[in-house]
Amino acid sequence: MNALAVVPDLGLDLRKLPDLADGATRARLSAPAIEAFFAIVEKWQLRNEDAMALLGGASHGRYFELKKNRKGLLSQDELTRISLLIGIFKALNILFNRRLANQWTSRPNLNPMFNGAPPLEFLTRGGVPGMIGVRRLLDSRRGGK
Numbered sequence: 001m002n003a004l005a006v007v008p009d010l011g012l013d014l015r016k017l018p019d020l021a022d023g024a025t026r027a028r029l030s031a032p033a034i035e036a037f038f039a040i041v042e043k044w045q046l047r048n049e050d051a052m053a054l055l056g057g058a059s060h061g062r063y064f065e066l067k068k069n070r071k072g073l074l075s076q077d078e079l080t081r082i083s084l085l086i087g088i089f090k091a092l093n094i095l096f097n098r099r100l101a102n103q104w105t106s107r108p109n110l111n112p113m114f115n116g117a118p119p120l121e122f123l124t125r126g127g128v129p130g131m132i133g134v135r136r137l138l139d140s141r142r143g144g145k
Contacts, residue, residue, distance in 0.1 A: 043102045
């Protein structure tokens with residue numbers, strides 16, 4: 001028996017990742033990503049400025065167009081950021097009740113990563129590396145599953 005045949009698929013096969021450089025792939029993923037992003041913005045009760053920062057510094061015009069129409073072509077960076085936010089949102093909802101999961105990003109946090117500040121500050125200033133760090137922290141707290 002081939003040893004690789006018994007290894008479970010842990011979602012780490014890079015050949016299965018979507019090609020976000022491909023316009024057709026981005027077009028297919030953009031609408032659901034925009035819907036998910038604004039659902040998170042609503043549940044976390046984010047200010048527009050914070051939501052724009054989470055998207056990578058989206059301009060007012062672009063942000064409000066996406067918010068109003070819930071459609072548009074997202075960039076590779078925007079899709080990556082939204083994917084990370086979805087993972088953070090999911091992990092929070094696994095770890096905590098709905099109310100705390102929705103408040104977690106805006107509450108002061110004593111974890112050394114946040115230095116007493118709300119995680120949202122770390123997410124908006126840290127960009128993609130910050131989002132990856134928060135996602136890893138939460139995934140490790142929930143057992144990496």
